[in-house]
Amino acid sequence: MQSFKQSGVVRAFSADFCASSSKAMHYFRTFLCFIFAIISLILQPVNAQNSRKSQEIDQYLREIQAKSNIPGFAIAVVTKDSVIFSKGYGADSKGIPINSRSPFAIASLSKAFTAMAVMQLAEQGKMNIDNSINQYIPTFKLADPRGAKMTVRQVLNQVSGLNDKVFPELAFKTEPENLDKAIERLNDVKLADDPGTRFTYHNPNYQILAKVVEQVSGQPFDKYLEANIFKPLQMSGTKSVSSTSALSSSSSGFSDGHIFAFGKAIPLHEPDWFIEGAAGVVSTADDMAKWLRLQLNQGKLGDVTLLDSTTLKMMHNAPTGKPYGMGWFVGKDGTLSHSGILWTYSAEQIITKNGYGVVILFNGGINAFEDYHAFIQGVTDILENKKPEVPTFPAWVFPITLNVALLIGIFFVILRLFRIEQWYRNHQKRPRWKSRLLLFSRLVPMLILVLLPVLVTMLSGRVLSWRRIYLMAPDFLTLFSIVALLNLVLVFSRLLSFNARPLKPN
Known part of the structure; x- marks a missing residue:
């Protein structure tokens, strides 16, 4: 667990500094001691509040974990200034206790990384998100003339006109080997709607965007993310893969997730699925904490700037009447959130209107009887000084x-x-x-x-x-x-x- 300790540090530094006073520096150091004392008094109630919230969150998570079938999960809670809570619960499929550095498949939380990659290139003047997709991917040709009008912005906002009914990617028996093949299999598709008219959440939209990143940057998609997002943020436990078959080799600590049957969690290798751009990132709670703090700090983290605040704000806003920004669902109150779900892993993240970021990564997958959202809802309730609800009965x-x-x-x-x-x-x-x-x-x-x-x-x-x-x-x-x-x-x-x-x- 991590929590604010600044007030203790300030008090200790103030005491050492003041004890070493000499006559020559007497007035200057007296002034500095006074400043340190004021800072300590200001920080103390804030730190005490965060410490109390951390304890409440920990207690709540222990209670809801006892009612759940989920074998393990990791959480991070942040403000723009620091990580106030970070911890792992339970164990992975190998029986190894989970901590905040344990790797998880974050599924569709990956979309925000893809969106940021696109917006970085746009900010650098290398592309325009209001240009058509086939201007950047010449091989992108649908069996529908409306496809030629589909813009990068529309794909980012999930209003491309594609949906699962016209392109049922989760029902196919075979999966593409790479992004080129993923784009190629769209050749026979006719759009369900005119681009820009209707929101429909569709994973291949973000596969298209991953290919745009490759074409514009001249780098493989995973290498671009590594060099321009993961490495600058020091997200050393984060990696992007193209297929679920590569999840097991993404990290030495990665293990299979779980499905659920008869009230028990059963380890299972994730079914084969091409996920690059849409759901291919593997990360840790600690790394995702940095990612959330970047969002809260308007595209900056410490000395690192990944995106201008104006561009980030564009990502955090949805078109009028639509629920999706660029890699984020946007609530009516400005709350940003996204869920990620595979068949053996899942994830939840939220940025609240009062300045908190929360991410929870689970090693259990989609199931009709497991409510992952309840975990993050309870944590946000605590952060908003509300009493979280704990299920009356165990999940089984x-x-x-x-x-x-x-x-x-x-x-x-x-x-x-x-x-x-x-x-x-x-x-x-x-x-x-x-x-x-x-x-x-x-x-x-x-x-x-x-x-x-x-x-x-x-x-x-x-x-x-x-x-x-x-x-x-x-x-x-x-x-x-x-x-x-x-x-x-x-x-x-x-x-x-x-x-x-x-x-x-x-």
């Missing part, structure tokens, strides 16, 4: 209850398979339409299972492969599939019974 209670209900359902379906004769006798007196309706109701679970990818797209706007959907809730989907299959067998068994002994007519 709901999925286990649901799974028990499915197991009970499986038991009763199997029981009914052995009672076909009894069912036939009970339904002989019923009208044919009613018996058919009851049979059809047994097909509903299978219908839901077949239509699940469509339902996911309707609810989230994202198009996912079956495997990716399954990894979101493997226990529930396994048991639900058994329920659906058993009901299908039951329907066929009852239909055979109908054919052998027709029902009584209406």
Whole structure:
């Protein structure tokens, strides 16, 4: 844990300095001692407040961790002046305790780094974000004439006209090898909307931007980030990779993240996915603290300036009526935030309106029953002097209850398979339409299972492969599939019974 210690340092320095006074410097040193004393008095309440908040945050995180299935996470809380809290909780998939220097895949938090790279080049006069994409990437040609009008700014703001429905990148069976291949596979795409008209969050937008950075800078994208962002900020534990297959080799301390099943965290290698520009950064809580402080200091950190304050402000503002700036979601109150989610890792970050930055990195991935946002919401509540909410029940209670209900359902379906004769006798007196309706109701679970990818797209706007959907809730989907299959067998068994002994007519 880190917290302010300046007042203690000031008091110690003041005492040593004043004790060494000589007659020649008496008045000058008396004046300086007075100044040091004033500074100490000013800093003391601030330091005490931050120390108290650090203790509250630590206690809250311990409480919510005890209610969660998440194996481990790391957090950093900053102001523009310093890191006031930085710590790790739990362990990685190898059993190694997590600390603030442990590496995590930060997923879509990576987009803000890509956006800054683009804006650095624009600020240097090497490009104009209101120019079209194909002015910088000649090979960028969609099967839609509107694609020629798509600008860099529109792609930054996620209003390019692309979305998962016209380009379902998370449903593809193969992944591109590099950015050139990623751009090439867009050749057959037609836009869903006119560029600049509608916000749709779409990962390939930031793959396009990564390629723009390569074309304009003349450097590989990861090398550009290293030289122009990571190294100047001394983010020594941060690296950019092109594919999830490269995550394990990104750092000596990196380990597999987790999925969740039956109330337990299960280590798993991240499914293959091309993530350069959109979700490819691996970092630590300590490094992300520097990144957040840079944002709070208007593009500067110490003696390092990565971006002019005017340019950074542009990144931190969204187009009128849209929620997304450049790598950041922008709240109506000016709050900046972003979530990142892979199948085995996730992350949350926020810059509050009262000048705090918070980042939390998790080694657990997307799951229907894990609420990662609750962690950062509780921390921001503490920073705003509100009482954070701790869940009443452990996170495993709901999925286990649901799974028990499915197991009970499986038991009763199997029981009914052995009672076909009894069912036939009970339904002989019923009208044919009613018996058919009851049979059809047994097909509903299978219908839901077949239509699940469509339902996911309707609810989230994202198009996912079956495997990716399954990894979101493997226990529930396994048991639900058994329920659906058993009901299908039951329907066929009852239909055979109908054919052998027709029902009584209406």
